[in-house]
Amino acid sequence: MDTYDVLVIGGGPGGYVAAIRAAQLGFSVACVDAFTRDGKPSLGGTCLNIGCIPSKALLDSSEKFEMISHDVQEHGITVEGAKIDVAKMLGRKNSVVDKLTGGVAYLFKKNKIKSYHGYGKLLRQDEGGWIVDAAGTEVKAKNVIVATGSNPRALPLAPFGGNIVENSGALEFGEVPKRLGVIGAGVIGVELGSVWRRLGAQVTVLEALPGFLLPADAAVSREALKQFQKQGLDFHFSVNITEVRDNGGSVSVTYTEKEQSVTAEFDKLIVSIGRVPNTEGLGAAQVGLELDERGFVKIDEHYHTNLPSVYAIGDVVGGAMLAHKAEDEGVAVAEIIAGQAGHVNYDVIPWVIYTSPEIAWAGLTEQAAKDKGIAVKTGQFPFSANGRALGHGDPRGFVKVVADASTDKVLGVHMVGPNVSELIAEAVTLMEFGGSAEDLGRTVHAHPTLSEALKEAAMGVGKMAIHL
Known part of the structure; x- marks a missing residue:
């Protein structure tokens, strides 16, 4: 049975950074990750594969199209007949993702990190460590870092599938939808809505909360909302979704706004109402790994779970669900295992x-x-x-x-x-x-x-x- 000083479950920003830092500190390290892209193992988790990186690539492409189509005229530049090739744009996005996920694989090889493709499951505590099912192979680890991330939260009335998509589906539209609905005016909804609005979609954003970006400074929220409305994004706040129906060729959404029932028809519907911790298949119940009432792994201020030598970081522990937060936690937990003073300033x-x-x-x-x-x-x-x-x-x-x-x-x-x-x-x-x-x-x-x-x-x- 192979034995490692540190085994990381999850190869996203938190997990792969933790693995690399642990290897730099002299530990023998392995990482088990189940993410698959185009039928092949792909390190980097949601962020690199279907989140942060591909969405920013599409945002950049759509901004260039908007600039060429409209904004360069004040510079004395006239462009006629600008067109968007959606397939080529998606191809560029995929090539950016390939370079970065390939880069993580290279860093694993460089730092002598063993990679297992599949799910990681805590099996039992053993003398001096844990026995873990690493993609079907039992291995032993002195320390385990859980970095399994999060999944999109589904709207009970609108399960994902067909014309109803979460963020990854919104990155793969084969053509620009004429009418795009977005449920949720958070970061993901506004970013993806902006992409397709600039490419020609009529975008309607439905939000249950009474205002826009409530965690942000009030002056910033007001200014941002004003700018997005000028661009053509149609926001509706304090709405209550009562019915969502995928009709095959379109999606109908019925909601209540100001005590009035409204039914809107969309070609595609993006549901972006937050994310939930991913602990499926981890073996939490079997080994007694403690979760909170919302399903997040409970940790102390040093990322310890209630199990000896088992740590957790990133989206799966809650807090700000941000890749850079998970990365810094990855560095911190590796240094804590090494007896150093790993720390993240959350303020x-x-x-x-x-x-x-x-x-x-x-x-x-x-x-x-x-x-x-x-x-x-x-x-x-x-x-x-x-x-x-x-x-x-x-x-x-x-x-x-x-x-x-x-x-x-x-x-x-x-x-x-x-x-x-x-x-x-x-x-x-x-x-x-x-x-x-x-x-x-x-x-x-x-x-x-x-x-x-x-x-x-x-x-x-x-x-x-x-x-x-």
Whole structure:
């Protein structure tokens, strides 16, 4: 029987990063992962195969089509007869995925990590470790890391299949649907709805909550909703879905809005109402692995489960279901097993929505800080006053900095605008080291750059903004 120091169950961002870091620390490591793409084993989990990476590839393609079709005219460029080849666009998306998943396989080989394709199941505790069914082969592991991720949550009225799809299905439409329905105005729904809207679909978004992006800063939510509505996305809030029917050639959705019953007809329907932990086939009940009332694996602050030498990270433990959160947990748990001080600062994990304009934030919103009893001061700066944004022809949105009124410590940074998915990293670094708004405002930023909007917003906290 093969024996390993560390066995990772799940090869997504949390799992494969944990495996690589553990190998770097000198452990013998194996990873068992069941993901299959095009009939072949494919490491990288949901993120690389059917989530983060392919959706961003399609977002980029659709943005280029939108720019060529409409936005370049103000630059003095005229393009006539622009067309979209959906099959070629999907082919490009698949090639990007292939490169990255292949890269993970290469890193496993480089770091001498044994890969098993199939499901991993905890069988029994053994002297000095655990016996695990690794894709049909019993192996022994001194330590086990559960990183099995999550699955899309299905709407009971609308099981996936046919014209009703979750995020992976929305990445594979063979043609642009004329009428696209989206249930759920969260990150996935808005991103995928944006892709197909730019390619020509009429998109309707149905959301049960009373507002848009409620976890985000209120000013950011309002600005983003305004921009998306200008683009043609049709949002309906506080709706109650009462019936969903796949008619073969279309999907009919009946919902209640403002006490009125409405039936809408769509060619395709995306259901994106959140995700649920994936513990199927793990053997949790048989070995006594403790789950919470929602099915997440219970852990302590050091990622220990209730079972000795069994750890868990990523989506399967709850919290922010973000690939970068899982990756940092993967590094932390490997270092903890090695006796080091692995740690993740959950207070400054960035959130990003890759729409156009992009949305990004980290830390506390202004309201959340006030709810904690913290007196705050804020600074805000619009991209319409930023030279680089104007040169790009995309001056939408703003940057907002929230700081403690007494210490000037930055508590949160919130952005909507061009390339803010990249700008948020500077804010996260500042907050990680407990920096102040003045620290950020007095740091020299290259001119002209979009990052100057962040600098000016920080200066605005102390009423020192120059260009406003």
